[in-house]
Amino acid sequence: MGIEIIGIGSYVPEKILTNAELEKMVDTSDEWITTRTGIKERRIAKDTESTSDLAVNASKKAIKKANITPDEIDAIIVGTITPDMSFPSTACFVQKGIGAKNATAFDISAACSGFIYGVSIAREFLRSGIFKTILVIGAETLSKITDWEDRNTCVLFGDGAGAVILRKTDSQSDILSTYLGTDGTLGDLLYMPGGGSRNPASQKTIKERLHYVRMEGNKLFKIAVKKMTTAAQKAIEIAGIKCEDIKLIIPHQANIRIVEGVANQLKLPSEKVFLNIQKYGNTSAATTPIALDEAISQGKLKKGDIVVLVAFGGGLTWGATVIRL
Numbered sequence: 475m476g477i478e479i480i481g482i483g484s485y486v487p488e489k490i491l492t493n494a495e496l497e498k499m500v501d502t503s504d505e506w507i508t509t510r511t512g513i514k515e516r517r518i519a520k521d522t523e524s525t526s527d528l529a530v531n532a533s534k535k536a537i538k539k540a541n542i543t544p545d546e547i548d549a550i551i552v553g554t555i556t557p558d559m560s561f562p563s564t565a566c567f568v569q570k571g572i573g574a575k576n577a578t579a580f581d582i583s584a585a586c587s588g589f590i591y592g593v594s595i596a597r598e599f600l601r602s603g604i605f606k607t608i609l610v611i612g613a614e615t616l617s618k619i620t621d622w623e624d625r626n627t628c629v630l631f632g633d634g635a636g637a638v639i640l641r642k643t644d645s646q647s648d649i650l651s652t653y654l655g656t657d658g659t660l661g662d663l664l665y666m667p668g669g670g671s672r673n674p675a676s677q678k679t680i681k682e683r684l685h686y687v688r689m690e691g692n693k694l695f696k697i698a699v700k701k702m703t704t705a706a707q708k709a710i711e712i713a714g715i716k717c718e719d720i721k722l723i724i725p726h727q728a729n730i731r732i733v734e735g736v737a738n739q740l741k742l743p744s745e746k747v748f749l750n751i752q753k754y755g756n757t758s759a760a761t762t763p764i765a766l767d768e769a770i771s772q773g774k775l776k777k778g779d780i781v782v783l784v785a786f787g788g789g790l791t792w793g794a795t796v797i798r799l
């Protein structure tokens with residue numbers, strides 16, 4: 475018995491924010507953003523659009539492709555750091571939104587690695603036989619926790635959602651391996667200090683702009699290359715495959731230079747590395763499922779191909795998975 479992606483879907487908000495528009499908001503330039511990050515534009519959710527709205531749209535597409543009914547879904551796992559509310563979980567809102575009345579639903583907070591953490595948990599549920607069909611989502615509205623006056627961070631992030639439906643089947647498809655890691659001692663390199671139990675919302679936290687992402691990009695950059703490379707290598711080793719067997723690697727889309735660094739370390743040619751950062755920026759947990767959906771719909775991946783997903787983010791967290799489609 476293997477595990478098959480029987481449906482995949484993604485959704486990004488309509489509104490596009492270009493580098494030229496950002497030039498009018500903060501002291502930056504298209505040239506700086508493009509050469510330092512590879513990003514040209516990103517999508518921004520409406521004021522009325524929450525993370526679960528994006529997740530529901532992506533999930534409906536995945537359900538349609540899977541040709542199943544929502545009541546066949548046994549569990550919903552949402553990776554997000556921009557939940558609709560502290561509680562209920564965003565996964566509960568998704569359950570309501572798609573009408574998956576038989577599903578257990580919960581969120582995972584692992585920043586940009588959230589989708590891969592979700593796939594890893596789903597894999598074990600499916601292998602144990604507890605569940606047969608699981609919806610795993612990476613969804614974010616980072617625009618809502620971005621400080622639009624901070625040029626160090628506001629040029630990087632965007633909104634979006636990607637969803638896969640995993641099912642235990644007797645096909646050759648399988649999640650061959652997953653590998654996860656965390657280093658909580660470096661949590662202060664990327665975090666949002668306000669709004670939780672440490673700094674509950676108050677006039678002071680708002681005045682001090684604590685409800686926005688804070689990041690030490692330069693330090694993170696080097697760790698990201700190292701950890702994403704190691705995670706991919708470990709997942710490849712556990713899967714028992716060689717780098718030559720990989721059709722495509724889908725790295726977390728945080729920065730084109732991080733992706734190039736990882737590809738160099740893994741000695742993977744650029745045609746084996748999927749990139750869409752230019753269109754969406756860093757959508758945290760949503761980058762890898764959105765990219766996987768696009769790679770499949772562009773014909774870059776087909777049944778039987780081996781794809782590696784690898785991510786790194788706040789926590790710090792990292793993870794990789796090797797999937798035979």
Ligand code: ACO
Pocket residue numbers: 501502503506507510511585586625626627629664690691692693694695698728729732756758786787788
């Ligand atoms: N426009 C123009 N100049 C800028 C901008 C901007 N938007 N932002 C920063 N600068 C300036 C800085 O002020 C600095 O100026 P100075 O030299 O006068 O002090 C200069 O550009 C260089 O700054 P660096 O931070 O050294 O630039 P760097 O090359 O490291 O690029 C970046 C910054 C893009 C943030 C990069 O470090 C990066 O991508 N880091 C990793 C981010 C990441 O992986 N995050 C984890 C995942 S995200 C998640 O989990 C949600």
